[in-house]
Amino acid sequence: MLTAEDKKLIQQIWAKLGGAEEEIGADALWRMFHSYPPTKTYFPHFDLSQGSDQIRGHGKKVVAALSNAIKNLDNLSQALSELSNLHAYNLRVDPPRFPLQFLSQCLQVSLATRLGKEYTPEAHSAVDKFMSAVASVLAEKYR
Amino acid sequence: MVHWSAEEKQLIAGVWAKVSVEECGAEALARLLIVYPWTQRFFSDFGNLSSPTAIVGNPKVRAHGKKVLTSFGEAIKNLDNLKGTYSKLSELHCDKLHVDPENFRLLGDILVIVLASHLGRDFTPACQFTWQKLVGVVAHALAHEYH
Numbered sequence: 001m002l003t004a005e006d007k008k009l010i011q012q013i014w015a016k017l018g019g020a021e022e023e024i025g026a027d028a029l030w031r032m033f034h035s036y037p038p039t040k041t042y043f044p045h046f047d048l049s050q051g052s053d054q055i056r057g058h059g060k061k062v063v064a065a066l067s068n069a070i071k072n073l074d075n076l077s078q079a080l081s082e083l084s085n086l087h088a089y090n091l092r093v094d095p096p097r098f099p100l101q102f103l104s105q106c107l108q109v110s111l112a113t114r115l116g117k118e119y120t121p122e123a124h125s126a127v128d129k130f131m132s133a134v135a136s137v138l139a140e141k142y143r
Numbered sequence: 144m145v146h147w148s149a150e151e152k153q154l155i156a157g158v159w160a161k162v163s164v165e166e167c168g169a170e171a172l173a174r175l176l177i178v179y180p181w182t183q184r185f186f187s188d189f190g191n192l193s194s195p196t197a198i199v200g201n202p203k204v205r206a207h208g209k210k211v212l213t214s215f216g217e218a219i220k221n222l223d224n225l226k227g228t229y230s231k232l233s234e235l236h237c238d239k240l241h242v243d244p245e246n247f248r249l250l251g252d253i254l255v256i257v258l259a260s261h262l263g264r265d266f267t268p269a270c271q272f273t274w275q276k277l278v279g280v281v282a283h284a285l286a287h288e289y290h
Contacts, residue, residue, distance in 0.1 A: 027268075030268055031268045031271055031272075034268045034269070034271070034272045035268070035271055035272045035275045036275075050268075105252050105255070105256075105275075106271075108256050108259075109255060109256055109259040109266070109271055110259075112256050112257075112259035112260035112266075113259045113260070113262070113263050113264055113266050114263070115260070116260050116261070116263055117260065119256075119260045121170075121173060121174045121177045121178070121195050121198075121199060122177070122195050124174055124177070124178055124256065125174075125177050125178040125195070128178050
């Protein structure tokens with residue numbers, strides 16, 4: 001469960017990105033495709049070369065969704081409701097627990113490379129819990 | 144047997160040369176206990192684990208973290224025989240310590256994040272790919288003797 005402290009930490013970390021959110025989205029996606037090749041199977045229609053416009057574009061979308069979720073930490077279910085429908089009925093990505101685990105790992109690596117020591121154990125814990133909560137919401141309508 | 148390209152070996156060695164085994168080991172173990180608190184069940188005799196600050200400052204956590212990462216160093220010297228290198232440790236974790244191998248994967252992922260925070264941009268996607276592969280293979284070798 002996200003505590004009040006977790007929520008504060010998540011918002012603080014996100015605030016430190018100061019405009020680099022899109023870059024991080026693209027970086028996290030690229031790392032995910034590179035480190036976990038099976039995740040590419042969901043993007044056969046994409047140019048998956050490094051720096052591709054599609055990766056940048058999609059990274060931007062993912063980060064925008066996460067930013068929205070972070071503004072609505074008290075009601076993630078509602079904030080992510082549309083995305084939840086999309087993933088369950090349309091995209092049918094394997095229940096988000098799995099690929100999202102990889103995205104979570106790569107997003108955190110991306111954050112850690114930029115924030116260094118500021119990505120404290122407490123912040124790490126809060127972000128990990130947050131991504132886990134996002135995965136749960138996205139999986140809600142699967143069956 | 145896992146195949147390691149020359150480039151992968153170089154990426155592993157390059158990152159390892161920049162690592163303080165004591166610092167990174169302590170930090171990785173502390174983060175495991177903080178981010179995944181249920182793992183504290185394996186360390187009930189470590190004393191004060193009541194808060195992130197307590198865990199980070201706990202001397203037993205630091206010492207054990209160093210031990211774990213030192214063992215990782217052994218793996219790096221024996222990339223072509225990880226199962227052999229970890230055979231005894233695998234038996235220990237199964238028979239005496241009763242650790243669910245899923246925890247090795249968790250620690251591996253945490254180690255990658257610790258490396259990322261220490262190395263910054265130098266921890267390129269290529270580095271991450273190679274190190275995710277390495278921690279995966281080490282986790283597998285540690286689980287190998289489970290029965």
